[in-house]
Amino acid sequence: MSVAVITGAASQHGIGFAIAKRLAARGLDLVLIDLSEDVTARADELAGQGIRALGLTCDLTDEEMVTSAVSAATEFAVAGGGHVEVLVNNAGIASPTRIADITHDEWHTLMDVNLTGMFLLTQAFGVAMRERGGGAIINMSSISAQQGGGNFAGAHYAASKAAVLGFTKAAARELAPGGVAVNAVAPGLIDTDITSAVLREAEESGETKFVAGIPAGRPGTPDDVASAVEFLALDAGFVVGQVISVNGGAYLP
Template sequence: MTDPKSVDEAAGEVDERLGPVGVLVNNAGITDPGRFVDIDVASWNAVVDVSVAGTVNMMQRMVPDMMRRKAGRIVNITSVSAQNGGGVFGGAHYAAAKSSVAGLTRAVSRECAHAGVTVNAVAPGLIDTDIRGEVDPALIAEVVSGIPVGRMGTAEEVAATVAFLCGIEAAYITGATIDINGGLYLR
């Protein structure tokens, strides 16, 4: 995702095999937890490049065709870290990257709306996936104790929201970020 040439080649292959892309979900992200003062340039660039440059590259490749066809759905995965400043699982670079994805979602949604292309984001909280890495189970339990619904979310719950945003029922929703965090962060 971070290499525009690779994105273009992959998209060309998808177009050839399956036809035009109607739905794009930008779900890539990496974390490297740590204190801001300890983040080195390589870690910062890797985390930001995957989330931000990857999302930009994918959208720049897919949006023109979606707009020409006057149809398309884009869902970008951001994070509760974009709203609460990160924390034990993501770090400042992850929060900054996912905040950028949220802002990018709003900006691109304005450019695409007139052409029938919606661009939205989903902001998961603590979801039971491998992205947590090797985090101490006691720390996870502590975070879960602060989630009003009392548990981590599931990948299926996130996927259901993404699927909704990709469907016809969500045709009037664009530029939105939907929180999936069990009440961990309330707006």
């Protein structure tokens, strides 16, 4: 059985868990990874629906913890008669801090969370996929990388997500000869637990600045992002080293 590893999947109303449900519906077993212990509850929720799922608590900036998580995910896959064939590097943190107020500690923390875990997991699973002759890796970038920051994101967040795009293209070139398709998704404003409070307050006050620049006229949903990830994970075929923008037309390069 094919297994998908998804990071940042502890929130019940988040992008990671929406991705998990989409891929489970396509028949994949799941390994959910998150810093929050809530990730085990999400795995249990899926297991209660007859889906084979494992939840792992892991600090993705800690190389030893990542190594342990990779081993646990691999053992889980083998026990089910399969391999890890899909990796979704979704975990990340955002900050709206302006340049003048960004400290060195905040800069390094954000870069470590948004980049290091993606690198470590891609290194581990990507090489294994290449040795077996195939797989798919999807990295989560952001509209902030394409347009430079935004209402919810500072320059350090935009820089980290731009780095995700650069890493994705380089990894795609290196791993594609082994049958591994590496791509990225760049969401725009998505209504999640992180943004919902601000969006509700704006709606109640009649403020429209958050959706005024979205031609589709609404924020996206986690499932909007999950559908793009599903395509890249299972249906993309010859699509390699690309970025799918899921932003309702807010940024059109």
